[in-house]
Amino acid sequence: MLCERCGQRPATMHLTEISNGQKNDTHLCEVCAREIQPQGFGFVPQIHLHNFLASLLNHGMGEDKSYKTETTGKKCEKCGVFEGQIAKQGLMGCGDCYPFFEERLLPLLRRIHGSTRHTGKVPARTGGRARLAKEINKLKNNLKEVVSREDFEQAAQLRDQIHQLEKYMAEGSEG
Amino acid sequence: MPLKKTVNSSYSRWMDADGPEADIVISSRVRVARNLAGKPFPHLSNNEKAEDIIRAVRLAVEDKELAKQVGALEISLLSELSPVERQILVDKHLISPDLLSSFEWKAVVLRDDEVISIMVNEEDHLRIQCLLPGLQLKEAWELINQVDDGLEKTLDYAFSEKLGYLTACPTNVGTGMRASVMLHLPGLGLTKQLSGVLNAINKVGLTVRGLFGEGTEALGDMFQISNQITLGQSEEEIIDNLVAVAKQIIAQEQAARRALYNGRREVFEDRIYRAYGTLKYAHILTFEEAMRLFSDLRLGIEMGLVSGIPAKLLNELMVKIRPAFLVKLAGQDMTAQQRDIFRAEMIRKEFEGS
Ligand SMILES: [Zn+2]
Numbered sequence: 080m081l082c083e084r085c086g087q088r089p090a091t092m093h094l095t096e097i098s099n100g101q102k103n104d105t106h107l108c109e110v111c112a113r114e115i116q117p118q119g120f121g122f123v124p125q126i127h128l129h130n131f132l133a134s135l136l137n138h139g140m141g142e143d144k145s146y147k148t149e150t151t152g153k154k155c156e157k158c159g160v161f162e163g164q165i166a167k168q169g170l171m172g173c174g175d176c177y178p179f180f181e182e183r184l185l186p187l188l189r190r191i192h193g194s195t196r197h198t199g200k201v202p203a204r205t206g207g208r209a210r211l212a213k214e215i216n217k218l219k220n221n222l223k224e225v226v227s228r229e230d231f232e233q234a235a236q237l238r239d240q241i242h243q244l245e246k247y248m249a250e251g252s253e254g
Numbered sequence: 255m256p257l258k259k260t261v262n263s264s265y266s267r268w269m270d271a272d273g274p275e276a277d278i279v280i281s282s283r284v285r286v287a288r289n290l291a292g293k294p295f296p297h298l299s300n301n302e303k304a305e306d307i308i309r310a311v312r313l314a315v316e317d318k319e320l321a322k323q324v325g326a327l328e329i330s331l332l333s334e335l336s337p338v339e340r341q342i343l344v345d346k347h348l349i350s351p352d353l354l355s356s357f358e359w360k361a362v363v364l365r366d367d368e369v370i371s372i373m374v375n376e377e378d379h380l381r382i383q384c385l386l387p388g389l390q391l392k393e394a395w396e397l398i399n400q401v402d403d404g405l406e407k408t409l410d411y412a413f414s415e416k417l418g419y420l421t422a423c424p425t426n427v428g429t430g431m432r433a434s435v436m437l438h439l440p441g442l443g444l445t446k447q448l449s450g451v452l453n454a455i456n457k458v459g460l461t462v463r464g465l466f467g468e469g470t471e472a473l474g475d476m477f478q479i480s481n482q483i484t485l486g487q488s489e490e491e492i493i494d495n496l497v498a499v500a501k502q503i504i505a506q507e508q509a510a511r512r513a514l515y516n517g518r519r520e521v522f523e524d525r526i527y528r529a530y531g532t533l534k535y536a537h538i539l540t541f542e543e544a545m546r547l548f549s550d551l552r553l554g555i556e557m558g559l560v561s562g563i564p565a566k567l568l569n570e571l572m573v574k575i576r577p578a579f580l581v582k583l584a585g586q587d588m589t590a591q592q593r594d595i596f597r598a599e600m601i602r603k604e605f606e607g608s
């Protein structure tokens with residue numbers, strides 16, 4: 080058997096990966112095994128992954144519509160990458176490809192991650208939901224304090240602000 | 255110049271073997287993928303665009319405030335190094351082998367102690383890594399988080415409220431985070447429990463990896479566990495999950511080691527001291543044999559049976575006995591046979607007086 084990475088030398092080792100109860104063996108020659116070195120943890124090139132993605136994307140298109148060439152399908156307006164290219168390489172062209180190819184991508188993301196919604200870190204500059212929620216909380220605390228002082232004019236202002244932010248946040252979660 | 259220092263020394267902070275659970279967990283690693291908004295991902299890049307990215311990252315890492323918070327970071331082009339020196343960065347786990355192809359477009363950022371490294375223009379524009387000894391995933395994430403916050407003051411990341419950090423490969427989208435621990439599991443191997451334990455992990459979203467030779471023994475008894483899912487879980491959840499599973503495996507490995515020691519102590523000790531003796535006196539050692547002997551000896555050190563050799567030295571030797579560093583030390587190219595002789599000689603020297 081030839082090495083699955085270089086396709087040139089005979090495979091003498093195998094890299095075993097177990098995830099989600101699925102075992103996957105990659106047969107490697109000594110040179111490639113040393114190069115990818117699992118001691119380098121996490122740097123194992125995802126040999127199967129790009130092929131896997133490509134096949135998923137292709138599958139979504141159905142038999143007759145499958146990507147025969149790299150220039151089939153829609154084209155990202157920003158980076159100019161074609162759907163066919165993405166399917167072949169398993170890589171997106173730019174950040175704008177995500178909303179652009181969203182329809183095709185969401186079922187794929189669900190299959191890979193079991194989810195289609197980010198719940199982690201939000202960059203400060205983006206002013207994301209987490210920060211929005213924090214801001215709303217802060218305003219609500221202010222409101223309590225202002226009400227207890229019977230400053231109703233200020234309270235009305237704060238209440239409007241809170242409503243506005245909450246509306247903005249609700250819209251964001253649908254989009 | 256830190257980069258020259260890095261490639262001239264086989265030592266790196268993660269080798270210190272001094273973190274929590276260091277008798278089983280060699281090291282913890284967290285890396286996050288980040289991309290710049292409005293720029294094509296590196297695989298679509300050309301020389302000019304790649305230089306733009308490097309220029310932007312340079313500006314971001316040379317920020318004085320960032321240096322104050324996380325220590326000075328220095329960016330270097332990979333083209334400043336020889337091929338052997340670039341391979342040494344891979345062997346020290348500071349960059350991935352993927353950064354070596356079309357290296358003219360790529361750069362690496364390092365902190366002096368090599369705990370933080372950033373690959374520029376790999377699959378994503380930035381891959382920020384933190385590498386620490388022992389089980390320190392939380393600490394590694396906290397540090398990355400700080401670096402990331404600092405960089406973000408200069409760089410505008412590709413991010414969507416819905417899908418999180420946007421990455422070249424959809425398998426990384428969301429947190430863009432890959433966390434992993436390197437475990438030394440000889441006890442489970444010797445007691446034939448390995449496949450049982452690893453198959454039982456089977457927790458959704460985690461992956462276990464090991465490299466095996468012709469036999470059933472994993473090379474160096476090293477295993478890596480990492481998260482697979484990056485979307486729908488927060489960074490903290492991913493890490494908590496991984497730490498919980500790592501702790502389970504650690505407990506099982508400890509039990510296996512105790513059972514071996516209590517059950518057939520002479521056989522167990524014989525194995526360890528044979529490895530010690532061979533490493534100390536052999537004149538020809540292949541990489542694979544040395545790795546196998548290191549594993550046995552490491553087990554003896556971790557269990558407190560061998561005291562003359564620190565685990566730290568074995569970690570460093572795992573890098574030093576690889577072809578790239580041997581060539582660097584010898585100052586010339588060598589055949590495989592010459593390397594095996596040179597490797598044994600170097601190990602003998604390191605073990606002298608132990
Ligand atoms: Zn190969």
Ligand SMILES: [Zn+2]
Nearest residue numbers: 155158173176
């Ligand atoms: Zn695009």
